[in-house]
Amino acid sequence: MKNNNVIEVENLTKKFGDFIAVNAITFEVKKGEIFGFLGANGAGKTTAMKMLIGISKPTSGSAKVAGFDVFTNTEDIKKNIGYMSQKFALYDDLTVKENITFFGGIYGLSRKKIEEKRQLLVEELGLQNIVNELVGALPLGWKQKISFSVALLHEPKIVFLDEPTGGVDPITRRQFWEMIYKASNNGTTVFVTTHYMDEAEYCDRVSIMVEGKIEALDSPKKLKEKYNADNMNEVFLKLARG
C-alpha cells in the first residue's frame, strides 16, 4: 500500500439483487487518522463497513485493510483490526475480568500477555473496584470505555467503532474521545461511524455517504467552509436533502 495508508478502497461496490447498497466508493485512510464515516439511515454505511472488516464479500471493486485484501485475506483482516459497536460489545453476564480474559483469548493472546494487559487496563481506567462485577450491572459509560479498551487488547492497526457513544453523558463521552485521541496518537487508526454530527467534528476527516455513494470527503473545517455551514449538522442536511 502507498505511503502510510492503512485502508485503501477503490470503486468498492455491493449489490443485493438490483439494489446497489454501496456504489463504487473510493477513499484512503492514513495510519493514526481518526476517520468519520457518516450517512443517513440506509445510506450504505453498515454494508460498506461489513466489507471492510471482512464479513461481507464485495460485488466488485477492490479494497485493502491493514495491508490485506477484502476478497482473499479476510481472516488476516480480522486479526489486525478491533471492532466495537454500541449494540454488541461485552458479555453482560461475565465480569469485567472474565470479559477481558475471554476477548484476549479470542484474539489469540497468551495467558501471560492477557494478565499483563488486564493489569494495565485496570490501572489506566481505574477499574480496581469493579473488576469482579458483572458487566451488566455497570453504567453504560463504563461499558463503552471498557469495550473500547478490549477492542484494542491485541494492538490492532485499525479499530472500527460503530456508533460508539450514543446515549452517554457528555463528560463520559469526552473521556471516551480522549481515549480515541490517545489511540490515534499511538498510531492506531480509528474508523468511526456515527449519525451524531457533533461527533463528526472530532474527526481528522469525514466522509458522508448518500444513497450508496460518497458525496463528500474532507476535514470538518474544510467541509464547513465549502458548504458555508456553521457545523457538521448543517453540512449533512445540505448534502442529504439535496
Added chain:
Amino acid sequence: MSISVKNISKSFKTVNAVDDVSFEVKEGELFGLIGPDGAGKTTIFRILTTLLFADKGTATVAGFDVVDDFKEIRNHVGYMPGKFSLYQDLTVEENLTFFATIFGTTIEENYELIKDIYVQIEPFKNRRAGALSGGMKQKLALSCALIHKPKVLFLDEPTTGVDPVSRKEFWEMLKRLQQKGITILVSTPYMDEAALCDRIALIQHGKILQIDDPKEIVKHFPTTIYDIKAANIYKLLLALKEYKHSYSVYPFGEFVHYTDKREDFNPQELQQYLEANNHQNIKIEITKTTIEDTFMELAK
C-alpha cells in the same frame, strides 16, 4: 399548568432513579427533559403516564392527579415510549385502527391532527409494522399516540438512533403539533435538540440540575470558555490538564474547551506555556458557551 410535578422520588432496589424532582409545564409548551441514559427520564414518563407509582411526591397531568385520576389521564394523554411498542404483526392501518378503537374514536374523526404525519406512511398502510424502517416506525408510533387527540403528548427519546435528516423532520412535526395546542413533554440525550424546546430541564442521576429557556440556560455558566487548538490534540489535552491554573479541559469537536481558575486570566500566558512545551499552530479564542458546557459544569 398542563403538567405539575412536586417532589417526586422513585427508587428501584438500591438505585435512586428519580430523586426529589419538581417542575411545571405550561399549557401548549414544548418542554424538554435533557439527560443521558440512566438519568431518570423514562421513570418520570412512566409516573406521569400512570404506569408506575412514585414513592414520594405528587403530580398532575391536564389537571388530574396521577394516582387518584389515572383513568382520566389515560384518556387525555398520548405516550410514545422509547422502545417501539406497536404490534409488529399488525399492519400500519390495523395498528392505527386498533388504537383509535380502544380510545373510542375513529381514524376519520381525528384525521386532521395526524394527516401531516400519516400521509408519509399511508403508501405502506398494508405493510406490517415490524417490516417498516426506523423513520417510518417512528411516524406510525406518533400517529398512534395522537389518534385520540390528546391534550398532552409524552415522547420518550423519539429521535434516539435516528439520522439527522429524520430528526430534523421529526422536530418540525412537533412544532406543528404544538401550534395545534398540544402540550409536549419530550426527552432526549442530545443537547443540540434542547435548543428547539421552549424550556428545558437538564437532568442527571435522577436530579434536575437546572430548568430554564435554552437561550438562558447557558448564562448559568460561571466563566469564559476558550477554544484552544494545536497540531496534536492529544498532547494539547495533556498539557492543558497539567497547567496549574486550568479549571476544566474538555475535547470539543476540533477544539478543546478550556476554562481557567483565575479571574484575570491572560491567554497570552497560556500561549507561552504551550509554546514552551513545543506545541505548534496554537490558537486560543474566546468561544460561545453551549448547553453541553453548562450541563457538564452542573454535573461536575
